[in-house]
Amino acid sequence: MAYVLAWLALLVLTAASFGAAHAPLGSLATAVALAIASIKAAIVLLVFMHLVEASAAVRAVILTAIVFILLLVLGILADVSTR
């Protein structure tokens, strides 16, 4: 059952993120935490929210939102870190 597998995967990834936060990763810690969060988000979107079986129009909408969020955050990061 896909939902049960997705649930277990999300719990395992949560534990992995918790473990990684207590490992000596240094400056990589944030990148690792956000990478794990992105994998979890992908599981929720694809399995629980049925994006796998969604129409092209629906996929275009959510992909546009994701691109806009990345543009905003990366733009702010580029500004602040190069002052």
Added chain:
Amino acid sequence: VSTSEHGPPVAKHVAEHFQDLARQQHAVRLGMWIFLSSETLLFAGLFGLFAGYRTMYTADFLAASHHNSVAIGTANTAILITSSFSVAWALHSVRHGARRVAALSLGVTVALGAAFLGLKLIEYADHVRHGIRPGSYYAFAALPSHGAKLFFTLYYFLTGLHALHVIGGMTFLAVLIRPVVRRRYDEAHHVPLENGALYWHLVDLIWIFLWPLLYLVG
């Protein structure tokens, strides 16, 4: 199901400006995803501020995030993930005609939402007791830096906005329990339940990013 004079049978759930149920559901789904996407952009503004201030006050943000209770934050992560599963199970059950299981799963989801809010309130109460309040009301002696103040102000805005969405989602799902019990939905028609579940998953999605940023790595 009634039969129109000239065309194919028209389902009872179809509004008159749609030709058939499939087209109506396509429109509703697209509308819901546009709404959810605009919700993510609402949070994106706060995430952008967080990214900017975190870059400017990296050490302060890290110290402040370590003051948050990892135990409560992690418990709430497990609670929301489990509630995402239970609401997915409710939808799955309605699609397979198991309405009792569906109603029970919705009840479990609302209860998990309440548990999340309960833990959040315990956390807020503890913060306020320590003088951790938003903006100019900030008076936490252990972390007096400007960066820590910005972190906790953003913490209140991010978790507060998220908590409002938890309350909204719980209301949405609680209202759906009655029609599920009363057989208002069947295998083909359950769009309100689908949208309620989608909204709840969005609440889970946002928390998936809030947890590492506010509790683990600043």
